[in-house]
Amino acid sequence: MELVLAVDVVLPGLCDGQCMVDATGTTSAPRRRWWPRRVGWATAVWAVVYAGFGLACALSGTSLLYLGSDPGPSALGWGVAGVGALAALACGAVARYGLQPALRVLLWVVCALAGMAAFGLLMDVITLAFGQGVDSGVAAANHALAAAGVMLLAATARSVRRTPAAAVVRGTPAAAVVRAPSAASGSVQFAACAGTAAFLPYAAMKLIWASGGTFAGMTGEEILAVSKRNGASGIWLTLESWGLDGTVLLAALGAFLLWGLVRPWGQVFPRWALWLRGRRVPRWLPLAPALIGAATLAPYGVFGVGYVGLATAGVVTMRRGDFHSSSDALLVAWIGMTAFAVYGVALIVAARSYWLRTHSIHRTCANAE
Numbered sequence: 001m002e003l004v005l006a007v008d009v010v011l012p013g014l015c016d017g018q019c020m021v022d023a024t025g026t027t028s029a030p031r032r033r034w035w036p037r038r039v040g041w042a043t044a045v046w047a048v049v050y051a052g053f054g055l056a057c058a059l060s061g062t063s064l065l066y067l068g069s070d071p072g073p074s075a076l077g078w079g080v081a082g083v084g085a086l087a088a089l090a091c092g093a094v095a096r097y098g099l100q101p102a103l104r105v106l107l108w109v110v111c112a113l114a115g116m117a118a119f120g121l122l123m124d125v126i127t128l129a130f131g132q133g134v135d136s137g138v139a140a141a142n143h144a145l146a147a148a149g150v151m152l153l154a155a156t157a158r159s160v161r162r163t164p165a166a167a168v169v170r171g172t173p174a175a176a177v178v179r180a181p182s183a184a185s186g187s188v189q190f191a192a193c194a195g196t197a198a199f200l201p202y203a204a205m206k207l208i209w210a211s212g213g214t215f216a217g218m219t220g221e222e223i224l225a226v227s228k229r230n231g232a233s234g235i236w237l238t239l240e241s242w243g244l245d246g247t248v249l250l251a252a253l254g255a256f257l258l259w260g261l262v263r264p265w266g267q268v269f270p271r272w273a274l275w276l277r278g279r280r281v282p283r284w285l286p287l288a289p290a291l292i293g294a295a296t297l298a299p300y301g302v303f304g305v306g307y308v309g310l311a312t313a314g315v316v317t318m319r320r321g322d323f324h325s326s327s328d329a330l331l332v333a334w335i336g337m338t339a340f341a342v343y344g345v346a347l348i349v350a351a352r353s354y355w356l357r358t359h360s361i362h363r364t365c366a367n368a369e
Contacts, residue, residue: 039159043152044091050114050145051084057138064142080142083113087153094156104157111153115295118146122296130246132233147292181264184353192262195346199251202339205332206245216328226322254293254343260286261350267358283358290351294344301341308333 057064058077065076087110094103121143124134134140183189205215212220224240236246260266266286269276311318311330323329 039152039155040091040094043149043156044088044095046145046149046152047084047087047091049084050149051081051088053142053145054078054080054082054084057142062138063136064139080117080146083110083117083149086110087114087149091156099157099159107153107157111150111157114146114149114153118143118150118292119296119299121147122292125292126246126250130233130236132231132236151288179357179359181267182357183264184262184350184357188349188353189262191346191349192258195258195343195350196255198339198342198346199255201335203245203248203251205335206248207243210240210245210248211243216331217324218322218328222322251339254347257286257289257293258343258347258350261290261347261354266354283355287351287354290347290354294347294351296344297340298344298348301337301339301344304333304337305341308337 054064054077056062056077058074058081061074062077063074064080065073086106090103090106090110093100094107097103120139124140124143127134184192208215209218209220209223214220224237227237227240232240239246239249267281269279269281271277307316308318308330310316311333318326318330318333320326320329323332
């Protein structure tokens with residue numbers, strides 16, 4: 001029998017809320033559950049704002065996609081406006097007819113489209129964290145708005161499962177049992193090991209350059225000069241002068257997040273967290289960066305590995321860029337893309353495991369007690 005940390009008993013028709021029952025059977029005052037009803041309205045507001053944002057960009061000729069410093073076609077704004085309009089229509093239909101199966105499918109389709117529009121958000125966050133400006137403020141705003149839409153659309157598509165009526169079995173109040181902190185399965189932890197190990201060659205390469213060594217025909221001084229020429233921020237250059245590389249620090253944070261998703265300590269605040277010690281970690285806190293990272297690194301790495309494989313086979317040509325030869329660029333690309341691909345896939349596996357292990361279980365009161 002698993003450890004019960006808290007039991008939420010939903011009493012339909014009583015204050016439109018729920019009562020909290022602890023392990024001793026004591027019932028506290030009922031509290032309102034606003035999430036299932038309000039999330040639909042929030043999604044509708046987002047849809048209108050996002051459609052207006054895309055329309056304004058399309059009419060003004062503002063680009064929402066940048067390939068380095070090169071702007072993409074401004075016509076993409078019409079696509080953004082279309083996604084927002086489709087989401088608004090779906091929300092209106094849900095408000096009128098309820099969350100029918102066809103409407104739930106439509107919400108998930110729009111959610112996937114918004115996820116594609118959010119690609120690049122992680123890169124924006126990284127550049128801003130190191131004091132470096134993004135390629136385009138409008139494009140970064142599009143990434144942030146699209147990411148917010150992904151969460152709202154997904155929440156709306158799943159909101160029917162959170163209603164009190166769905167938690168009642170034969171008129172008996174149901175209970176939401178919060179699982180005790182637990183570790184992921186062995187296969188999921190093996191994926192975490194693979195995701196961590198994939199970054200070791202990448203970190204070694206970066207640290208060699210940061211310490212002034214030579215790798216793939218490039219010296220540390222040349223790499224530093226390239227960073228300055230590409231507009232690296234003062235924070236980034238300072239870390240390089242200390243023999244540290246910003247991407248290595250980010251890789252370490254990524255490994256910390258990955259293991260927090262698969263180990264029990266990732267579900268409870270540690271003792272040094274002062275007033276938060278011993279409390280449950282909100283599910284969104286690790287899942288939000290995990291989903292953003294997985295949605296960016298997994299497709300980027302997988303497609304990158306495919307391209308590098310084609311370049312190795314001679315099907316396509318690898319540009320040498322800032323390197324002295326195409327073979328040097330190919331070596332660095334293999335190291336980087338493999339790290340992103342393996343880590344991104346491991347992050348997807350770990351996030352799914354964390355979601356399932358921290359999801360509450362509905363039971364009847366008799367079984368819960």
